[in-house]
Amino acid sequence: MTTTAPHPRPTKTPDAEHPARGPRLPVRILPLTPAIVLLLLFLAGPIAYCVYIAFTDLQLTGQAQESFVGFDNFTRAFGDEAFLNAVWLTLVFTVLSSLIGQNTLGLALAALMQRASKPVRTLTGGIVVTAWVLPEVVAGFLLYAFFRREGTLNAILDWLHLPSQNWLFTLPILAVSFANVWRGTAFSMLVYSAALNEIPKEITEAAEVDGAGGWRRMWHITLPMIRRSIGTNLMLNTLQTLSVFGLIWVMTRGGPGGRSQTLPLFMYEQAFQNSLIGYGTAVALLLLLVGSLFSLIYLRLLRTEV
Amino acid sequence: MASRRTTRRLAADAGLLVVAAAFVLPLAWVILSALDPHANLRVKTPDGLTLDNFDAILTPEITFTPLLNSLILCGGATLLTVVCAALAAYPLSRFRSRFNRPFLLTILFATSLPITAIMVPVYALFVQVDLIDTMQGTIFFFAASQLPFAIWLMKNFMDGVPKELEEAAWTDGASAFQSLLRIVLPLMGPGVSVVTVFSFVMMWGNFFVPFMLLLTPDQMPASVSINDFFGNRGMVAYGQLAAFSIVYSTPVILLYVLIARRLGGGFALGGAVKG
Structure with missing residues (x-):
């Protein structure tokens, strides 16, 4: 790592004047420089470049010089049926797997864990968290095997005498959504478990004495008390789900016929299979804008904590 | 009742x-x-x-080279991330400045940007500056993409170390760098290990970044090379694919168990993410 800019050691600063108040200005700025340089060059740089090439017709091969085309890539996108299809599928994927699936299941698991016996809690927690810790591609293979025509899901359906089908062909978007639920629920579960543990026992017990049933307690007491965690969790889940690529790539490659092609896969296909880097980047920029919007909402939710 | x-x-x-x-x-x-x-x-x-499946895959070509590549990529990038994050967190945690709040807000904003979205421009940029298909380019990008979250976590952990201990060291003539290295970091050992393990685990499992930025098969980490079980080798040997998945996943599971233990229960990361 010698190339990370020779880091000037801040030891030289004489702080004899105010020894107790700590060092002066250079020491406050210098330690930040390696991080700032890295972030500017490799994160802010690409984002700026992204904004630039989204307005050009840059292609992968055989082009002397790209030229500025204004909003062509964007108007093209909104007239492109494949793009609109990808937007729709991204929406379905996000709502199904993140808002409904991960979030609700995570909350349910966390709530049940409050009451369950310790061995069951540990076992379930361990299994769900393992699914989360596994590398994305491995998770993709496991669920590919699960949903394939000759896979485990159909074996179970056969055994129950229910009709089986080729899930990855008939309902690919549903299959990848379930895969994302399998992989991502642990995060919600952890966030909600932490939140539920912070609710004082007296409050729930008082409600119980007053005769509030399980559902009413959940709705009127528990949910309002953890609403900040719900907001944070929804935001982070959504942002994570918007950028899922590997899982879908391994399971379906976005197919068949684009029926599980969410925006990241569409962007990749345009840029590399169709060699239209400019167009692919325009789509990427839209995705980035949606992501930034969610990010800003998330910041507002956390506002008091910074 | x-x-x-x-x-x-x-x-x-x-x-x-x-x-x-x-x-x-x-x-x-x-x-x-x-x-x-x-x-x-x-x-x-x-x-x-x-154990034939394991026997079949434990060869340099199928397993050891990709795992070594993963280790170089993720180890290098994690080292870079942790060093930069520790240095950056220090002034953010220790000194009041009107520069801190906007910087932290930007960092927090960057933690939740979808990195997937910028991979196409990163590819185009790397082609321009000749960093495409190089380990160092991929390491730099990995580190930069993980850095916002690492700085955020590191700063929060550092806030938990009382300032008084350092002030004593300053009066004794220690520099800020010495007090960071000798006093603050050792006191926040669990925090540093969480940042390290978390960064490493995220990178180890990342498929899209090396998939886009590396081209030569010899350089591919395990997250990309695992796809060869489907592509080039004809009939898919599912037993071998499963065996490889286990070998490739075990390190991150062990690392996760390690930090979950250290912080008492698996709930530490959930709590840390909440800020």
Whole structure:
């Protein structure tokens, strides 16, 4: 790592004047420089470049010089049926797997864990968290095997005498959504478990004495008390789900016929299979804008904590 | 009352076990298939137990080189991330400045940007500056993409170290750098290990970044090379794929267990993410 800019050691600063108040200005700025340089060059740089090439017709091969085309890539996108299809599928994927699936299941698991016996809690927690810790591609293979025509899901359906089908062909978007639920629920579960543990026992017990049933307690007491965690969790889940690529790539490659092609896969296909880097980047920029919007909402939710 | 509580506990147990059973099926497949001489795509009792699948994949070409590549990529990038994050967190945590708040807000904003979205421009940029298909380019990008979250976590952990200890060191003539290295970092050992392990685990499992930025097969980390089981080798040997998945996943599972232990229960990351 010698190339990370020779880091000037801040030891030289004489702080004899105010020894107790700590060092002066250079020491406050210098330690930040390696991080700032890295972030500017490799994160802010690409984002700026992204904004630039989204307005050009840059292609992968055989082009002397790209030229500025204004909003062509964007108007093209909104007239492109494949793009609109990808937007729709991204929406379905996000709502199904993140808002409904991960979030609700995570909350349910966390709530049940409050009451369950310790061995069951540990076992379930361990299994769900393992699914989360596994590398994305491995998770993709496991669920590919699960949903394939000759896979485990159909074996179970056969055994129950229910009709089986080729899930990855008939309902690919549903299959990848379930895969994302399998992989991502642990995060919600952890966030909600932490939140539920912070609710004082007296409050729930008082409600119980007053005769509030399980559902009413959940709705009127528990949910309002953890609403900040719900907001944070929804935001982070959504942002994570918007950028899922590997899982879908391994399971379906976005197919068949684009029926599980969410925006990241569409962007990749345009840029590399169709060699239209400019167009692919325009789509990427839209995705980035949606992501930034969610990010800003998330910041507002956390506002008091910074 | 007691019996009602017991019923409720049994109901909760039953609910959790149903979910656990559904979640465990794909995991059962990978373990059983890895040991099965005739593995296919469904969960079944193996036709006899064998380690042949592991034998077949534990070769330099299939397993050791990709894992070594993963280690170089993720290890290098993690080192870079942790060093930069520790240095950056220090002034942010220790000194008041009007520059801190906007910087932290930007960092927090960057933690939640979808990195997937900028991979196409990063590819185009790397082609321009000749960093495409190089390990160092990929390491730099990995580090930069993980850095916002690492700085954020590191700063929060550093805030927990009392300032008084350092002030004593300053009066004794220690520089800021010395007090960071000798006093603050050792006191926040668990925090540093969480940042390190978390960064490493995120990178180890990342598929899209090396998939886009590396081209030469010899340089591919395990997250990309695992796809070769489908592509080039004709008939898919599911048993070997399962065995490889286990070998590739074990390090991150062990690392996760390590930090979960260290911080008492698996809930530390959830708590840390909440800020």
